[in-house]
Amino acid sequence: MESQMLRYTLDKLDKLDYTKVCNKKVDPKFELGAVLRYFDNEVPILFNNVKGYDMDLIGGLYGSRNIFYDLMDTEKENRIHKIIDAIANPKEVKRVKDGPIKENIIKKNIDIIKLLPIPTSHEKDSSSFITAGMLIVKDPETKDIHMAVRRFQINSKTNISTLISGASPHLRELIKKSEEKNRPIECAVVLGYDAEYLIASQISSSKYGLDKHMVYSALKGEPLEVVKCHSVDIEVPAYCEIVLEGEIVPNKKVVEGPFGELMGYYGEVAPNPVMEIKTIMHRNNPIFQHAFPCREEHLSNGLIREAEVYSSLCNVVDVEDVNITVGGGCRLHAIISINKKNEGDGKSTILSALGSSKDIKHVVIVDKDVDIYSYKDVEFALASRVQAGEDVVIIKNCLGSGLEASHVYKGLSDKMGIDATKPLNETSFERAIIPEYENIDISNYF
Template sequence: MLRSTLSFLRERKLLLECNKEVDYIYEMGAVMSYFNNKQPILFNKIKNNPFSSIGGLYGDREIIYSLLGVTHENRIERFMDALVNPKPYKVVKTGPIKENILKRNIDLPKLLPINKFQERDSSSFITAGVMVVKDPTTGKFFTSIRRLQVNGGNILSALIASPKLTNDFLSLEKQGKPLEVAIVLGYDAPFLMASQYSSATYGIDKFEIDSNLRGSPLELVACETVDLLVPANAEIVLEGKIVPGKRELEGPFGELMGYYGAQAPHPIIEVSCVLHRNNPIYQTAFPCREEHVSNGLIREVELYYHLKNQLDVVDVNVTEGGGYRFNAFVSIRKQREGDGKTAILAALGLNKDLKHVVIVDDDVDIFDLQDIEWAITTRSQASMDYVIVEGALGSSLEPSHDLRGVTDKLGIDATKPLKDKNGKFSRAIIPNYDKIEISRYFPNI
């Protein structure tokens, strides 16, 4: 899993290795942030801890593409195929994850280099952990990235924001029962991407989605103290239970859009066992950055197919600046004058999170902000092409929503008119520009 990923990155000179001692309190996060959390960095020497740590691993969509063997052009089809054609996983007797099994005297702050990232964060947080649960009704395995506040000893606070996961826990809590969980650290790109499909929407076993994405059965082993399966080749696994009737204050915490989330009581996990490989590599992620890239990729799949039912869609970009959640750019092949506004209405109706959408023609690069700005400037007029929806559902992950508890949404139709007899909206073209090989002119470039 992770170790083969690091070998892949090393071979392609995509991995930085830091051999200077670094503090996992603030300093490590500052180094990752210097590279905008898009550079995989292996920290080999960590202050007051014998483990190494990997950060910034999945913060660049191009790296995710490479690790999965997909291209930008076929990504949407490939991710949809994993959903509609899940493949079986494989349960094995044991694996490297069981090289070390700790069941007594568990002290997570002493054992792991768990980062504290930002000034007002309430504690150290596990930010890259993939939580494994079993659906209490179907027995299917679901995975998702959850942030976990370290409360000391073997206790974590769990932010289980998912409505389905929350309802499952509350249902068990009413019966006085705990929810068994396992937290996986040190995984590869297929395991990450599988965790980003909505459990509530699709109900597909995430291990089976993973097996499709990796092209072979995901190998799993049974946990020691809970009735769950975890990857045999992961680096670290924390087994435990979200216990009924207990809450502890969690937060503040530097949230998705760079603001602090409020403090609130959340359920706690009592960790009963720690599994880890020899010389394990602790996986970290700067909060609400790199894990949202993968989530944005799945949101692009959903947006693309939602629009495709009504329009000739070229591509979609759920943007980095919008937290891979709030803003989207869509390119279409316009067939009718109403296509732009139809695309706006459809996009804004997909989910409550999407706040702004820009629709452009297929001659605009939706991954180039300058091109988007150009299209808005030259192909739209506010009185005719801006669609504002007042007082809609929104997300408290962006603070302006909380001013009223609702969100105004905006769509911009930046497509050119179909009736353009004089070619006023045709872009200027340099003949044979695409055939220029700049190295012929400047051999040193």
Template sequence: MRDFIQQMQEAGLADEIDRPVDLRFEAAKMAAGTDRILLMKDPDGRKSVMNLTASRPALAAALGSDEKGLVKRLAGAAYNGRLKMMGHLPMREVDLAELPIMTFFPRDGGPYITAGIVFSRSGDVENASIHRMMVTGADRVAARLVEGRHTDVMHREALARGERLPVAVVIGAHPAVTFASCTRVPEGKELAFAAELMGGELPVHECGNGVLVPEAEIVLEGYIGAERTEEGPFVDITGTYDFQRIQPVIEFTGMWTADDPIYHSILPGGNEHRLLMGVPYEPRIYAAVAGVTSVRNVVLTTGGCGYLHAVVQIRKNTQGDGKNAIMAAFAAHTSLKHVVVVDEDIDPFSIEDVEYAIATRVRGDRDLMVITGVRGSSLDPCREGDGTNVKIGVDATMVMGEEEKFVRAGWDA
């Protein structure tokens, strides 16, 4: 992560704050006002970084790509990177008060770890995913484990065997590792995917509980047992408060830190949160749309919370391709709420260009698809009590055979 931060400083995309920043609200307010990387210190001199990948250029650079070619590259992933085994990490006593853990909003349930990657191991299978973790003690956090996701399944299986699930929480890894942990990959392939993104090989260390972790600023070793406690409220990607739940407790048994560690924190509901939630779904949508027409690009917009709105750019081969692309996108990402399909001459990264396509190429009686009573995102405040919602697809493409009516004036031949 330090190498990446230096790279972004050299590219002029990072700012170093030269005064102490309060961990309660102030750091969050500063991060909310910019997409630039912020390096800061709290009044005790502890270092933090926010907005590490809060812009598409920064995220693309972290993944070794350019912005417009990123989705196509990710869609071709083979998940075949190699792991290079290093030594064990020497652990010491845990005290979470040593870390500059932030409180972001007035109704937060408490200080939250938001960029902690939870590595968990069951037999030969290792999983990695990000879970929000509310600090409840010097060596304890309440972790939001989404029901049915891999960590939750592994935890339930461990309890059924009468065991605790061994975990290690990594903070301050290279952004490619963070991104890999946010991506739906074949079972146990998160580290291999991270290695692939980083050039083919990734050094890893084994913790005392058998969990493998990549190089990072901070590693917390521990277990998830049967203990549960209150977690929340917490601000999610929509910028609204998620409600309080009863969630599993992670008890940490060991702690390792780099010298003068840099703590990574993600602003809840900020652009880094939204990009890490949404961009991993873009190659899934890309691959699905490629099955029905010629796809050029896919963008999950930050204005759509990085999760609920997609813009799909295609080259039409038949007149029905726009609507087929809409149906493929909804099938690939069931949390999508609205999809806009555009032609090759529309820049899917430009909301103004997309709006132009809607304004000049859409007839409501012909180009809208309204689908009721379907599963929606649990994060959408508009969802019904049974979890269903209404999805809308907008075919903002030109009518085939009438392209001459839509030619945009310009100076290129």
């Protein structure tokens, strides 16, 4: 019985009663995305009647924190340590000769437009886009593997644009070298993976220098089973659903975008490299994986960022927890709880958090009695523990995130930190509680 990738995930989600099934015929152009967005991309929905296609589509898989925790057999309280441990102690993969992904191999008459139910999400999107594709690229010289979620604009039956953003310096350098030598780069796009695979993909290659497949094995607690692709020298998960094999073509670019992005705005339009698809592998009755822009990828990225911010703060203050918020695009806003021991701890946390990542724009520091996942509780701290003249820190003209519209407009970002911690040894800030009944099971009463 398989225990990896999408089908295992769907079985587990079904047992946990997370999944909805849509039997109504749904148009992949706009309508399907509207259904996913209605549930804030937090509910996994299996569409088994996509207009024009026989293939099922799953969307909204990894848009909820609780889904990540349940799928990874972890909890809010220990998920950071689980991620840090996997990065520090990667495990070997298991190479197998064959797997379900090789049940069907298409080498002739390839037409991804007819084969795959690829949605168009927003009014001004330049085309339909593969949004959950895991791009795997092998460096022709070092044989090192680069792996990350990318979006792919559909240009023709066999040609897709590959977005290479400024947040991927390692991959950009690889593309630059291939153009200088006029040499294609072998690559594969994987669809139909599990939560651990998505989490592993979000760690920084340039920062950690790790094989992300080995990080997956550590997160999963068992070796990732991989097989070699049919036409390129790249290993992919044996139990994934669909793999597109081919090459990134040197010195050939196509204008990519516009595309409805992370914060609900359209991203920049620019020429980007293209991939020529040579082979398609897929399982019997494959399920197409879709992520409505761009909750799932960025939530997983936010979980990695929480671990990184937490680690950077450990040598500065007694940090309790870090929430890189969904409302801030899982990268722009951080709410951090600390066990305050000195009057300067709040300000020190602000400086360390802002310095840990150029993407973080606003941070709020609270005491450990505040629930950083409850906006009501955080607002309570802001309302009752902050005096702007003393507790707000503003740093002007910093580097910011290319995914944030005002930064793109200005080219720089002002950063802000709010110290919403209470003064030490001041009893007037003690919160009123109901002894023994702060957390009651209300079902016992009705």
